[in-house]
Amino acid sequence: MSAIIEIRNVTKEFRVLNRREGLRGSIKDLFSRDYKTVRAVDNISMSIQQGEIVGYLGPNGAGKSTTIKMMTGVLEPTSGEILIGGNVPYTNRTRNAQEIGVVFGQRSQLWWALPLIESFRLLKDIYMIGDKQYDSMLELYRSLVDIEPLLHKPVRQMSLGQRTLSDILAAFLHDPKIVFLDEPTIGLDVSMKAKIRTLISALNKEKNTTVILTTHDMGDVDALCQRIVIIDKGKMLYDNDIEHLKGFFGSYRTLKLRIDGDMKASAESIQKELPEFSVSADDEWISVLVDEEKAKVIDVLGKLQSSYRIKDMQLEEISTEEVIKKIYEEGVA
Amino acid sequence: MKRKGLGFYLRIYGKILAQDIKSKMSYRADFIISTIGMIFTNISGFISFWILFRSFPGINGWGYYEMLFLYGFSLVALTPVQCLFDNNWSLRMNVYSGDFIKYCFRPINLFFYYQSEVFDIKGLGQLAFGLGTLIYSWTKIGLGFTPLILLKMIVFLITASLVMVAMQNAAAATCFWIQNSFYILDLVTRFKDYAKYPITIFSPVFRFIFTFLMPIAFIAYYPSLVVLRPDSVPLLSWLSPLIAVGFFWLSYKFWMHGAMKYNGTGS
Numbered sequence: 001m002s003a004i005i006e007i008r009n010v011t012k013e014f015r016v017l018n019r020r021e022g023l024r025g026s027i028k029d030l031f032s033r034d035y036k037t038v039r040a041v042d043n044i045s046m047s048i049q050q051g052e053i054v055g056y057l058g059p060n061g062a063g064k065s066t067t068i069k070m071m072t073g074v075l076e077p078t079s080g081e082i083l084i085g086g087n088v089p090y091t092n093r094t095r096n097a098q099e100i101g102v103v104f105g106q107r108s109q110l111w112w113a114l115p116l117i118e119s120f121r122l123l124k125d126i127y128m129i130g131d132k133q134y135d136s137m138l139e140l141y142r143s144l145v146d147i148e149p150l151l152h153k154p155v156r157q158m159s160l161g162q163r164t165l166s167d168i169l170a171a172f173l174h175d176p177k178i179v180f181l182d183e184p185t186i187g188l189d190v191s192m193k194a195k196i197r198t199l200i201s202a203l204n205k206e207k208n209t210t211v212i213l214t215t216h217d218m219g220d221v222d223a224l225c226q227r228i229v230i231i232d233k234g235k236m237l238y239d240n241d242i243e244h245l246k247g248f249f250g251s252y253r254t255l256k257l258r259i260d261g262d263m264k265a266s267a268e269s270i271q272k273e274l275p276e277f278s279v280s281a282d283d284e285w286i287s288v289l290v291d292e293e294k295a296k297v298i299d300v301l302g303k304l305q306s307s308y309r310i311k312d313m314q315l316e317e318i319s320t321e322e323v324i325k326k327i328y329e330e331g332v333a
Numbered sequence: 334m335k336r337k338g339l340g341f342y343l344r345i346y347g348k349i350l351a352q353d354i355k356s357k358m359s360y361r362a363d364f365i366i367s368t369i370g371m372i373f374t375n376i377s378g379f380i381s382f383w384i385l386f387r388s389f390p391g392i393n394g395w396g397y398y399e400m401l402f403l404y405g406f407s408l409v410a411l412t413p414v415q416c417l418f419d420n421n422w423s424l425r426m427n428v429y430s431g432d433f434i435k436y437c438f439r440p441i442n443l444f445f446y447y448q449s450e451v452f453d454i455k456g457l458g459q460l461a462f463g464l465g466t467l468i469y470s471w472t473k474i475g476l477g478f479t480p481l482i483l484l485k486m487i488v489f490l491i492t493a494s495l496v497m498v499a500m501q502n503a504a505a506a507t508c509f510w511i512q513n514s515f516y517i518l519d520l521v522t523r524f525k526d527y528a529k530y531p532i533t534i535f536s537p538v539f540r541f542i543f544t545f546l547m548p549i550a551f552i553a554y555y556p557s558l559v560v561l562r563p564d565s566v567p568l569l570s571w572l573s574p575l576i577a578v579g580f581f582w583l584s585y586k587f588w589m590h591g592a593m594k595y596n597g598t599g600s
Contacts, residue, residue, distance in 0.1 A: 074437050075596050097440035109435040111349075111450070113356040122352070125345050126441055154356065 003047035004177055004210050005071065010080030012041040012066050012234075040066040042234035043080070050177065051208040053200075055215065055225035055242075059328050063234040064214045068180055071212070072102055085177050098127065101171030101179040106186060108163050109170065110155045116166050117151040120173060127174035134173075141169055144202050145195070161192035168196065172203050178210045179203075185217050197223040218321040230327055237327060245323055251292040252322075255300060256285040258312040266308060273307075274300065285314070337441065345441070346449055353452045364454070371458035375408075379466070382529075393534050399561055400531075401470040407529040407553035408463025410493035414501055415456030420448050421501050425508035425515060433595060443592050444585060474561075482560060488574060489556030495577040496551040497525060502584035509591025521547070528552035544569070551577060 018034040019025065041063045048054055058064050069075040070082055073089035073096045082089060089096040102109070110119045124134050141147050147169070150162055158166065164184055171179050181200065185193045201224055204211050213224060221228060221242070228245060230238040238245065259266050267281035270288065277300075278289045290297050297315060304310065357364055382404055386397050395403075424447075427433040436447050476482065504521040508514035528549040532540050543550040555570045569576075 069434075069596060072438060074434060093437075094440045094442075097438050100438070102438045104435065107432055107435050109438070111352070114352050118352050122345070122348060125348060126439060 004050045004085055005046070005048040005212075006081075006083040007044060007046050007067075007071075008081045010041060010044050010067075010070065010077045010082055011039065012063075012070060012075065013078045014038050014040055039234050041070070041077075041231075044231065044234075044236050045080075046229060046236070046239055048210060048212070050210055051204070052227060053204055053211040053213060053224050055213050055221045055228040056231075057215070057221070057228055057324060058231040058237075062232045064231065065182070067231070068182060068212070068214065071178075072100060072180060073097070098174070099177045101174070101176040102182075103164070103167045103171045103180070103184055104182045106160075106183075108155060108167055110163075110166060112156045113154055115152045115154050116147075116169075119155065119166075119170060123170060123173050129174050133175065137173055137175065140203075140206060144199055145169075161188050161195075164188065164192075165196060165199070168199060168203075172207065172209065175207055176209065178212065181211060181213045181215075183215050183217075184213070185215065185220055193217070193219065194223075200224060218319065218324060221324075222320050230324070232328060242320070245320070252318045253290050253292060253297055254316040254318065255288045255290050255297055256314040256316060257288070257304065257308075257310055258285060260309040260311060270304065270308075273303070289318075342442070342445055346445075349449050350452050354454060357454055367455050368458055371455040372462075375459060375462040379404075379462075393531065395531050395534075398470045398473040400529075401466055402474065402561060403531065403553045403557055404529045405463050405466030405468075405470060406490070406493070406557045407525075408459055409467060410490055410552055410556075411497055411525065411528075412456045412460040412463065413494040414497045415459060416453050418448055418498050418501055419453035419456075420451040421505035422518065423451070424505045425513070425518075428508050428595065429512070433592075437592075437595075444589055447592075476560065485559050489559055492574045492577040493552045493556045495581045496548055496573075497528075499577070499581040499584035500525075500548070502581075502588050506584070506588040506591045509595055524549050525552060528554070530554075548576070548580065 014037070015035045016038050017029065018036050020028050044063075044067065056064055056067070066075065070077050071084060071089060073084075073093040076090040084096055085099050087096050087099070110116070111122065114122075120134075120138070123129070129137075145165065150158070150166055153162075155163060155166065168179075168181070168184060171181075184200070185196055188196065197220060200211060200213075203209060204224075211224070213220060215221065225242060227241050228238065229236065263281050263283070263286055267279050267286045270286065271279040274288065276294055277291065280287050288300065290300055301310075301313070382400075386400060391397065392400065424433070427436075436443055439446050500521050501518070504518045505514065507517050524543075524547050527535075527543065532543055532550040532554045535543065540550075551573050555567070555573045558570045559566050
């Protein structure tokens with residue numbers, strides 16, 4: 001099967017004005033403009049199959065939005081090639097738009113004053129969705145979420161959560177091959193986040209839609225993505241499945257201890273005893289991040305037990321969040 | 334994929350319009366107040382016009398009713414820009430905040446999609462007022478009523494509207510390049526106030542400006558000459574429909590060029 005998204009050696013450069021400081025600098029800028037070239041995306045390649053959910057991660061300013069804008073046809077790559085379902089998105093913007101759905105976390109694309117159902121009807125006309133397909137899609141939506149209370153409510157009166165939900169439903173309405181979700185759970189409460197994750201996962205399974213998800217919430221990644229791509233400073237750091245990612249740091253475990261006496265002071269003395277591992281403490285637990293290649297957790301525990309009275313202990317696998325944080329900070333070593 | 338022609342766009346527009354009006358009506362107080370406001374704006378405009386022409390029975394060979402005709406003509410001609418293209422006023426805010434990007438993902442014409450979002454119902458009051466003035470002055474001048482003259486009126490009203498729309502499009506689209514395009518848009522809107530006067534009352538410099546640089550003379554003066562002074566219609570009047578279409582097309586291209594190079598803000 002050929003890939004639905006094919007990105008080959010894509011680079012995007014922006015010309016940015018080198019601004020001088022202060023008022024005098026601004027006046028100088030008026031007359032001599034000094035540009036520098038910034039590489040927002042640097043030689044990225046990936047190929048994504050129909051039906052995959054890909055988490056597209058990276059710190060702020062990593063080049064995620066720029067890549068998404070190139071895939072949706074808003075930006076033209078400086079060099080390299082992007083094919084979305086065989087189309088070049090920038091030159092066939094309208095045709096590309098028919099094949100994709102886009103949701104930006106905090107910018108609703110629905111008609112502000114209209115009830116959701118009227119927005120759906122307009123989208124039905126704009127995307128030329130057949131009656132049958134439209135009805136079956138609404139039927140599917142009804143089975144997945146409780147949309148009845150939303151349908152007749154103008155978008156402007158909705159809560160952020162309801163609006164995001166509506167936006168996602170609207171993006172899937174014309175059964176696009178790919179849906180881009182840019183931070184869909186930003187600013188939502190825990191139960192709404194869960195609802196939205198379930199919905200995305202169900203729509204992906206039901207319609208075999210490819211989903212490209214950018215997020216800073218590792219809960220989204222854990223709940224949805226089989227595969228993740230990480231970029232930073234425009235360069236691709238990682239592209240593989242999520243299990244593999246944990247394998248990178250799989251030898252790390254967090255040993256959590258509760259000790260009699262002053263926790264803070266004990267944490268400091270433990271750090272002295274175990275200089276090769278990082279030790280931190282909060283009100284409840286002392287955490288020791290153990291690299292199992294250097295020492296077994298059980299040995300560490302034994303060593304500590306001889307000098308401290310341990311009341312309680314826990315052993316934790318490293319979380320996705322910590323893995324990603326390590327990659328952002330240290331790169332994939 | 335099927336081709337999306339004029340019929341497709343008209344149907345979509347009709348539906349958006351119906352929905353929009355429906356939702357506006359639901360804010361009843363807002364609807365009533367803005368309608369009253371529009372009526373007062375028009376009445377006060379008319380009163381200042383009336384006071385002016387009570388003191389001067391004619392300007393440069395233009396009588397009271399002919400001036401009234403021009404006034405009504407410009408009001409009617411300005412209705413489309415007010416009703417259908419009002420979203421141009423929000424363009425710079427949308428571009429500045431980055432919200433404009435949401436218009437870029439639909440499989441329909443971007444310009445159409447953007448402008449279709451807002452229908453300013455207040456313009457309809459202006460239309461009614463303009464039509465009233467036009468018909469009143471029409472009967473007073475005794476222009477007569479033939480199918481030919483009606484056809485001329487329709488063609489030249491469309492001409493005039495296109496010129497105004499084109500000017501506003503071009504002014505609004507400058508926001509794709511400069512930060513604060515409000516002044517340009519405001520300037521264009523202020524200039525249109527001069528459209529209701531016969532261009533011959535201005536000095537040659539302004540006549541040139543209003544004809545070729547800021548073509549507001551095409552909003553009322555040149556087109557209405559065809560009806561008002563059928564014996565001495567200048568060439569520019571006959572050419573004005575072509576000029577208007579060309580100008581509109583250029584402004585559309587300019588607008589789209591800006592929109593296509595738009596790349597949003599970070600998110």
